[in-house]
Amino acid sequence: MALMPVKDALARLLDGAVPLASETVAIGRAAWRVLATDIAALRTQPPFDASAMDGYAVRAADVAATPVTLHVIGEAPAGKGFTSKVGPGEAVRIFTGAPVPAGADAVLIQENTRLSPGGVEALEPVAAFRNIRRQGLDFREGESLLGAGRVLDPAAVSLAAAANHATLPVIRKPLVAILATGDELLPPGSETGPDQIISSNAYGVAAVIEKMGGVPLDLGIVPDDRPAIAAAIDSAREAGADVIVTLGGASVGDHDLVREVLTSSGMTLDFWKIAMRPGKPLMFGRLGDVRVLGLPGNPVASLVCSHLFVAPLVARLGGRPYALDIRDAVLGVDMAENDQREDYVRARVETRDGVLVAAPFPVQDSSMLRILADANALIVRPPFAPAAPAGSPCRVVLLR
Template sequence: VVKRPLVAIIATGDELLPPGSELGPDQIISSNAYGVAAAAQSVGARALDLGIAADRKEAIAALVRQAVEQQADVIVTLGGASVGDHDLIHDVLTGEGMTLDFWKIAMRPGKPLMFGRLGPARCIGLPGNPVASLVCSQLFLKPLLARLGGREFRQDMREARLAAPMQANDLRQDYVRAVVREEAGSLVATPFGIQDSSMLRMLADANGLVVREPFAPAAAVGDACRVLMLR
């Protein structure tokens, strides 16, 4: 018998308000925590939403300490992992004693990803952009939680053909939202033309991610591609 891992989720940002709130100027609804919690629960983990921390070190640190007190196996922070004036996660977590394993990764979306250990807990700093946080949850959080919970986990990778051309890639590995369908006995992937990581609608409509290797050359209609199926 293996204990179900506990994930403590901390959203950060002065601009965030809970669902149902009346929004003022420069404010948005905090939605990432719900998607991350659902991802965690899908692999058998327990999710503990610790709420929203303002963009102040002491506010974030207070919720990190709550996560430690609750004996969370994984502490997930949302936003604040980049290098702007309000990106405080690195300083707060290391100030609380986290040993940093890596920070920033050559992928898109999800470059500001952070990972470290705070005592027995693993810490994952997810990007604040909704699509980036959910793609990183699929790639990193779900496999980690499955392993901690004694479960097998394999990404559902498929071979497909492109239904639209794609430009040459740069130094980052891309995960491109797409609609994947079966056609004449094989899979065909149609990437969305807009891939902005703040646009959740495209992710909601997608059932797969076309994986583009770093420095991949331009691809034409009909070329082979790899697809990570989401459902």
């Protein structure tokens, strides 16, 4: 059976995936969420002509020729404006953010004044409306401010708060259940027996999910047992998972039971096995409305597939833009010809004379996490790529 190309597998995975329904959250919990609908200003900002500096509210005509002494008739701190009108030859002591009193049309900054027995002496002229933030300078009530799909970064969430939104409509975070299977697995911190290893894949996959704005739901480690696997799948569905990610157990061994149990539970298998290294035994199917993604058990394959498949799926369901950071580079060493699978080769990339140079690690075993942690890129080698000498062009996926 021919293996499915990576691009076709990704297209099948994302087919029909749309942002989830919206929910309303308090403004204090909206940071880094995705806005579900356009929002408009509920107020005008500034709501009045406001002083942009500490100084004196004056009539520009009174200080056109300086020095000149003005009579100080009051004070306007922020939050408590001066209620009378500024007349000819008068000034009001004013502070940043305070409303400019009626009659005044400029703010003379404090540095350009000097106190005098008769009031305050203006040492420099000031033009009309100088040092004043005009009403509505930032936005006006009813004006559109942020569009649907905007990630609420610090500036966006501050703008929404300034526009008087106490709550915001955001796209619900995808809930992604993670199920690790294997009799040999124990959680970190365990004392391992002679036939056991520490389970690590779930933590890396969860980190990818969180980075993409999803919520990982760790179902723990399940033994290679059909009823136990079925029970874990049922618990994921009961929790309302949008996606179930299984780790291991989807290959062809006698103890690889995940695909069989999922199919028995009603999963419609879309594809199984793709033309990719590492990551050949990738599985995808649908269990009702739940998307099921079976990742390989090998740690590196699991994480590489997370970057290529889990990340875009979670981003799409969460309404976030996402694309791999793929760049042009050149090979730092010779590379042999490739077979029928698309290769994602762990490498270290550095810039030399303005050019990205990618050097693959000499050992690429899919169990070696340390190499993946040391790598900052993956060299993408197309199927049947010919042997390439150092200096040949290549494409790299930047990981960091």
